[in-house]
Amino acid sequence: MRGAVLHGKGDVRVEARDRPTLVEPTDAIIRVSAACVCGSDLWPYRGADSYDEPVGMGHEYVGVVEEVGDAVTGIAPGHCVVGSFFASDNTCEICRTGYQASCVHRQPVAGAQAEYLRVPLADGTLVATPGPPGADLLPSLLTASDVLGTGWFGAVAAQVGPGKTVAVVGDGAVGLLGVLAAQQLGAERIIAMSRHESRQEVAREFGATEIVVERGEDGVAKVKELTDGLGAHSVIEAVGTQESMMQAIRSARPGGHVGYVGVSHEVSLPGQELFFSHVHLHGGPAPVRQFLPELIDLIWRRQIDPGKVFDLVLPLEDAAEGYRAMDERRAIKALLWP
Amino acid sequence: MRGAVLHGKGDVRVEARDRPTLVEPTDAIIRVSAACVCGSDLWPYRGADSYDEPVGMGHEYVGVVEEVGDAVTGIAPGHCVVGSFFASDNTCEICRTGYQASCVHRQPVAGAQAEYLRVPLADGTLVATPGPPGADLLPSLLTASDVLGTGWFGAVAAQVGPGKTVAVVGDGAVGLLGVLAAQQLGAERIIAMSRHESRQEVAREFGATEIVVERGEDGVAKVKELTDGLGAHSVIEAVGTQESMMQAIRSARPGGHVGYVGVSHEVSLPGQELFFSHVHLHGGPAPVRQFLPELIDLIWRRQIDPGKVFDLVLPLEDAAEGYRAMDERRAIKALLWP
Numbered sequence: 001m002r003g004a005v006l007h008g009k010g011d012v013r014v015e016a017r018d019r020p021t022l023v024e025p026t027d028a029i030i031r032v033s034a035a036c037v038c039g040s041d042l043w044p045y046r047g048a049d050s051y052d053e054p055v056g057m058g059h060e061y062v063g064v065v066e067e068v069g070d071a072v073t074g075i076a077p078g079h080c081v082v083g084s085f086f087a088s089d090n091t092c093e094i095c096r097t098g099y100q101a102s103c104v105h106r107q108p109v110a111g112a113q114a115e116y117l118r119v120p121l122a123d124g125t126l127v128a129t130p131g132p133p134g135a136d137l138l139p140s141l142l143t144a145s146d147v148l149g150t151g152w153f154g155a156v157a158a159q160v161g162p163g164k165t166v167a168v169v170g171d172g173a174v175g176l177l178g179v180l181a182a183q184q185l186g187a188e189r190i191i192a193m194s195r196h197e198s199r200q201e202v203a204r205e206f207g208a209t210e211i212v213v214e215r216g217e218d219g220v221a222k223v224k225e226l227t228d229g230l231g232a233h234s235v236i237e238a239v240g241t242q243e244s245m246m247q248a249i250r251s252a253r254p255g256g257h258v259g260y261v262g263v264s265h266e267v268s269l270p271g272q273e274l275f276f277s278h279v280h281l282h283g284g285p286a287p288v289r290q291f292l293p294e295l296i297d298l299i300w301r302r303q304i305d306p307g308k309v310f311d312l313v314l315p316l317e318d319a320a321e322g323y324r325a326m327d328e329r330r331a332i333k334a335l336l337w338p
Numbered sequence: 339m340r341g342a343v344l345h346g347k348g349d350v351r352v353e354a355r356d357r358p359t360l361v362e363p364t365d366a367i368i369r370v371s372a373a374c375v376c377g378s379d380l381w382p383y384r385g386a387d388s389y390d391e392p393v394g395m396g397h398e399y400v401g402v403v404e405e406v407g408d409a410v411t412g413i414a415p416g417h418c419v420v421g422s423f424f425a426s427d428n429t430c431e432i433c434r435t436g437y438q439a440s441c442v443h444r445q446p447v448a449g450a451q452a453e454y455l456r457v458p459l460a461d462g463t464l465v466a467t468p469g470p471p472g473a474d475l476l477p478s479l480l481t482a483s484d485v486l487g488t489g490w491f492g493a494v495a496a497q498v499g500p501g502k503t504v505a506v507v508g509d510g511a512v513g514l515l516g517v518l519a520a521q522q523l524g525a526e527r528i529i530a531m532s533r534h535e536s537r538q539e540v541a542r543e544f545g546a547t548e549i550v551v552e553r554g555e556d557g558v559a560k561v562k563e564l565t566d567g568l569g570a571h572s573v574i575e576a577v578g579t580q581e582s583m584m585q586a587i588r589s590a591r592p593g594g595h596v597g598y599v600g601v602s603h604e605v606s607l608p609g610q611e612l613f614f615s616h617v618h619l620h621g622g623p624a625p626v627r628q629f630l631p632e633l634i635d636l637i638w639r640r641q642i643d644p645g646k647v648f649d650l651v652l653p654l655e656d657a658a659e660g661y662r663a664m665d666e667r668r669a670i671k672a673l674l675w676p
Contacts, residue, residue, distance in 0.1 A: 229442075
């Protein structure tokens with residue numbers, strides 16, 4: 001089969017790979033219907049993480065079950081399924097509290113930018129759609145696998161709800177879907193922080209009521225100005241840098257909540273400032289599995305259209321161009337058709 | 339009047355000071371019935387903070403109202419009152435959500451280790467007891483002013499509740515009263531982390547069900563061992579150092595809550611570890627005013643006896659010995675009678 005492989009900094013190639021096979025009786029093999037490039041894929045692409053050997057890329061997927069192991073009972077060949085980037089048993093004590101991305105048996109799912117994918121712990125990880133989806137629903141279902149689930153978790157972690165003013169730091173696909181999540185969760189005002197017109201437009205479509213183009217301290221000052229000097233009730237952080245984390249923390253009012261879902265890279269939080277900020281801080285890798293049934297339902301009933309974040313659609317063979325376009329911020333998010 | 343003044347590192351003197359007078363119409367002057375030395379007083383005492391001139395010490399107090407400004411309507415001369423170390427209007431938007439220690443008009447209360455004390459924003463800050471308290475209740479009422487309120491906030495911030503396993507990092511007065519708060523809030527198991535026998539004893543009296551003597555990574559391993567490898571649901575951090583914060587974060591399970599109330603000194607939190615820990619982090623200066631009515635009620639009805647943390651009782655004149663004894667950890671907490 002064909003699959004995308006990272007060979008080194010900036011070097012993604014689609015090449016022949018072994019088709020995955022069942023390893024554990026709890027595995028499933030799926031035929032990938034659609035995959036995509038994640039903002040977090042850009043970190044290794046830019047050389048932030050180092051690998052000893054070429055690595056199969058991609059962890060977002062919607063697909064059709066091809067084969068299941070003997071121990072799999074909840075899904076069957078032919079089902080259209082969506083799953084998270086972390087496989088989880090969905091039965092351990094941590095999973096039962098909704099933190100499937102920290103399941104005691106969690107395993108990363110990797111190599112989704114390919115024709116076929118092995119998903120461990122299939123019963124706990126995969127959620128089937130109510131039936132075979134129309135092709136037009138595939139992009140939105142694909143977002144549920146990570147980027148929508150992650151934006152959603154950011155909003156939940158930031159305790160977004162009715163009457164709340166929400167600020168969103170980051171205008172990548174996660175930030176934009178954080179806006180959509182905030183709107184769905186009933187936020188009163190949603191301040192999207194973005195200086196890119198095309199992204200501002202998507203933010204508005206997803207429910208942003210205000211746009212702040214300033215960044216860093218100026219961005220914080222602007223959010224304060226819009227909130228009687230107090231700051232937002234809820235802030236979704238969707239970048240993962242020192243600047244964005246501090247911008248998020250400083251944009252929240254005392255007693256407010258910061259939900260951070262941008263994968264932290266070289267972030268160090270000053271204890272004393274955090275202490276006196278009185279904010280709540282929560283985040284981490286999104287427990288997408290917790291939200292999948294609800295998100296699939298919203299998509300299936302066409303209540304939300306998160307697939308709009310894909311402004312670049314390519315055949316899998318052109319994955320390298322998807323990476324380049326996202327790296328150069330020419331595209332918000334690239335969808336790959338295997 | 340007489341009052342305790344810090345002249346420099348390790349140099350606390352009780353000397354003649356000007357008796358405070360009403361400055362604002364919202365002020366009250368109280369005659370201090372009892373004051374005490376706070377763990378946070380030890381930071382400047384040890385030279386961690388620098389001051390240009392001698393500074394009146396103390397911010398914990400129970401006393402009798404002597405005089406009130408023209409704008410004060412809720413309390414009157416003769417009332418026995420307890421207040422927080424931050425004066426608050428208790429009416430602003432931040433106060434109304436329970437974060438009075440971040441009131442938009444907050445002012446520090448300082449100089450409580452003295453015969454008289456000026457309390458700004460008296461209506462918003464002071465809570466009167468139901469009547470004149472017996473002398474035996476004064477120590478417990480005094481704790482409500484800070485150390486009990488702070489331990490309580492730690493427990494609330496750590497989302498302590500029925501069915502939860504709680505770990506408490508720090509066996510100072512705040513940590514011990516965090517144990518008491520956890521017990522009152524219905525925790526199922528309370529793991530006190532302490533290597534001092536006398537403090538372990540108080541912890542057990544306050545409701546600790548287990549004692550862990552190990553610290554740092556060994557302490558974390560022990561908490562994990564006691565919790566099926568998962569970590570505690572709730573961790574109260576009551577020290578404020580890098581080691582104690584990391585011990586607290588690492589002792590919590592994914593999805594668990596860390597309530598940190600030890601004033602942070604030179605703490606820097608690694609973003610990536612925090613991200614993958616999946617813990618909730620909340621804390622800061624305790625909004626004592628939020629809890630005062632409930633705490634005074636519990637004390638008044640003799641449901642709790644937090645005054646037990648005072649294992650050294652001195653006349654105000656001997657304040658210096660109180661600081662020394664706490665600095666050398668000979669005493670948990672020193673009460674000062676003016």
